[in-house]
Amino acid sequence: MKVVALFSGGLDSILAVRLIQEQGIKVVGITFTTPFFGSKDAEVMAKKISLPLTVQDITDEHLKIVKNPKHGHGKNMNPCIDCHVLMAKKAGDFMRKKGASFIISGEVLGERPMSQNKAALRVVDKESGYDGYVLRPLSARLLSPTIPEEKGWVDREKLLSISGRSRKVQLELAKKYNLQNFPTPAGGCLLTDGSFSNRLRDLLELNLKPDVNDLELLKYGRHFPTKEALIIVSRNQDENNKLIELAKDDDLFFQVRDYPGPKTILRGKASEKAVEMAAHLTVKYGKAKNVARVEVWCWHPGKERKLMIVNIL
Structure with a gap:
């Protein structure tokens, strides 16, 4: 079985990959680039953890949602929910192309209150066109079971229930997996x-x-x-x-x-x-x-x- 990871190169996305790899599932990554955010961190960290990674430029489509986001901007010009919808859709299309079975994301429930609450995550799943196929391993046990969990492709009991903005659990896992020199969570998108x-x-x-x-x-x-x-x-x-x-x-x-x-x-x-x-x-x-x-x-x-x-x- 093969899975597509939405991979930013940050600690959360690395841990999501590790949790799925531990269940014997092959993971390939996809990351996106625009003038507002790049792929450098993802490319560096993918090499460190031997993750095959595809970089896709989404500038044209992304700029359209920056100008007129369906779900509005955040504090500045960041259209986070619409951006996540676009990325999930692109990852889903890539999943089909690669013959993979589902998508994983490093999103943590409540880590970003406006774009990673339960309602926002549901919007992303539904509007991406891949509802039920987006698994968030770090918070899965706090969310409704996805198709991969229901069909037994992954063991839900081996997934996590992290929530909130504290990084304590993630940092402990980083020690367990001997992960070092990963990017800090802040500063990824100029639109913020x-x-x-x-x-x-x-x-x-x-x-x-x-x-x-x-x-x-x-x-x-x-x-x-x-x-x-x-x-x-x-x-x-x-x-x-x-x-x-x-x-x-x-x-x-x-x-x-x-x-x-x-x-x-x-x-x-x-x-x-x-x-x-x-x-x-x-x-x-x-x-x-x-x-x-x-x-x-x-x-x-x-x-x-x-x-x-x-x-x-």
Whole structure:
């Protein structure tokens, strides 16, 4: 028998795999990537525990639910319930493709009160299209029996009844299985970060139909949204390089002439007001901010540079 594990690389997902492997069942993993969360932790930990792992990019479908989640956002822009539905559906489709029998997840009842309560878990199971085939080994004995348990594919008595936010039981199990250097639970998804979420809202309000490049750009620099454009000012040389790497043909670059300082990128409608604002911000965060009259280069990537004058005092 073969099983598909929704695998994040965190301790809970590793333990879920171990519990099922102990019952003599072959486990293969699947993990997902978007500009908001990656697969690095999952790939590293999968290698450590010799778990075959497939990485699947779900950016397009995920962005649609970020914009308009059926079950709403969390504290920030994280559409957790809708995201879990999407992942369970993708895992179920992968299960069929691989000829596997059911899905396992490392979710723990009550660990995340809004998205891992009984009602939310039921929504995920039903709306994924794989109701009854999603087994959560760490909390299974607190939940209704799944098809794998009812049919005797797994021994329910060997599954666990963990609930709540305490990690005590999981850490004890980590010692038992000699698991080390696993990722911490926090920080996995940028959509839970308030600052990043605000940047994303500003981008969506521009109605630019953002692509992966736009979403990557949100990760860098200081952001100054206008009604028609985004202005991003780099904070260091690494971010200068990132802005150059991510620049589109229609973007406008700004850089102070003869003084060290940041690169600035203007994305969206380059109105006179937006251009003036971008130039002033470039001066403000550079070394020429106490000079009365500053020359600023302005150019489209690959095009001729033009000089504009910024009067500071």
